[in-house]
Amino acid sequence: MTESVQPNLEGRKLAVTGAGGFIGAAVCRRASRQGAVVIGLDRDPEAVTRAHLAGAAEVVEGDLLDWDAVAAAVSGADLIVHTAANVREWGSMEDFIRVNVNGTANVLEAASKGARVLHLSSVVVYGYDAPETQDETASLRSVGIPYVDTKSASDRLARERGAVVIRPGDVYGPGSVPWVERPLQLMQRRILAVPRNSWMLPIFVDDLVEAIMLGLETGRAGEAYTAWSGERITFADYFDRLAVAAGLPAPRRLPAPALWLMGALAEGGAKLIRRPPAIGRFGATFISRSGDVSNGRLRQQLGWEPRVTIDEGIALSVGPGNRDEATSVHAGRE
Numbered sequence: 080m081t082e083s084v085q086p087n088l089e090g091r092k093l094a095v096t097g098a099g100g101f102i103g104a105a106v107c108r109r110a111s112r113q114g115a116v117v118i119g120l121d122r123d124p125e126a127v128t129r130a131h132l133a134g135a136a137e138v139v140e141g142d143l144l145d146w147d148a149v150a151a152a153v154s155g156a157d158l159i160v161h162t163a164a165n166v167r168e169w170g171s172m173e174d175f176i177r178v179n180v181n182g183t184a185n186v187l188e189a190a191s192k193g194a195r196v197l198h199l200s201s202v203v204v205y206g207y208d209a210p211e212t213q214d215e216t217a218s219l220r221s222v223g224i225p226y227v228d229t230k231s232a233s234d235r236l237a238r239e240r241g242a243v244v245i246r247p248g249d250v251y252g253p254g255s256v257p258w259v260e261r262p263l264q265l266m267q268r269r270i271l272a273v274p275r276n277s278w279m280l281p282i283f284v285d286d287l288v289e290a291i292m293l294g295l296e297t298g299r300a301g302e303a304y305t306a307w308s309g310e311r312i313t314f315a316d317y318f319d320r321l322a323v324a325a326g327l328p329a330p331r332r333l334p335a336p337a338l339w340l341m342g343a344l345a346e347g348g349a350k351l352i353r354r355p356p357a358i359g360r361f362g363a364t365f366i367s368r369s370g371d372v373s374n375g376r377l378r379q380q381l382g383w384e385p386r387v388t389i390d391e392g393i394a395l396s397v398g399p400g401n402r403d404e405a406t407s408v409h410a411g412r413e
Contacts, residue, residue, distance in 0.1 A: 086292055092155060095159075099125070105133075106288055112134070115158075118135065119138040139151045142178075158295050169355055183233040183236055198242045200246040201230050205246075213373070215302070219235060255396065275315055276315075278312075279314045305373065
């Protein structure tokens with residue numbers, strides 16, 4: 080195994096898109112502590128405030144479709160970490176293409192010549208039903224789900240343009256909306272249900288940031304690295320442990336097809352009241368994974384090793400005081 084090499088960030092300019100989001104803010108905190116001059120990009124005043132609190136020296140307010148804002152944020156940066164994306168479970172394919180594909184193209188086009196760009200992808204690009212363990216040589220999937228399909232498309236684009244790509248698993252930690260905050264809210268309402276034997280690919284946010292830092296320094300241009308802890312756990316077991324830590328009732332168990340049907344019905348009701356569903360069809364798909372993915376390339380080539388176990392990560396996520404702090408500082412998009 081290669082020994083990990085940490086980047087020397089002292090005085091270097093690092094641009095972070097989605098700097099006020101859950102992962103983007105974690106990158107800002109780590110980079111600023113290591114001496115980088117962090118410039119953020121985010122789209123609304125609350126996110127801008129979160130990015131400043133996370134250590135960004137300057138934050139440009141704008142989204143990925145605003146060429147002037149993107150160019151201002153990444154101009155002259157030595158290093159660029161592109162975390163911003165549309166990560167919702169609902170919405171039109173056109174909206175996802177504009178943000179996840181066209182927005183990524185804007186970041187890559189605006190990057191200064193010679194800048195190291197790291198693009199944050201996702202394990203969703205492997206799909207959910209492969210019978211064997213996959214690795215980075217697998218073909219990326221298009222399954223008709225806007226988030227999955229546009230993540231696959233932006234992943235390909237980033238590698239074609241010479242970016243280093245990190246494909247994180249299910250990223251949790253204080254302020255994680257999909258894997259901590261929202262499940263706890265659904266458990267409080269007693270409406271969360273999960274399948275029995277679907278597999279989570281967990282990674283604590285600090286371990287992901289470690290992978291991002293290693294990717295910036297020694298990742299190979301145009302290559303992808305899958306980042307998850309390797310600690311096998313079902314979604315049902317993860318949510319049970321989350322419920323215990325928060326003192327809430329455990330979620331119900333339902334077959335995956337039943338969850339999908341419930342999601343479809345919830346979407347129909349949500350359309351009538353013009354509000355997003357609590358969990359829709361695609362949300363049900365996201366917790367019904369049957370396949371496995373190797374994290375061997377990241378560990379062997381870059382020397383990455385996870386440090387936070389699931390039980391430790393859950394305790395850090397829902398322990399005394401953590402949720403209040405997460406809500407005010409860390410909560411946001413991917």
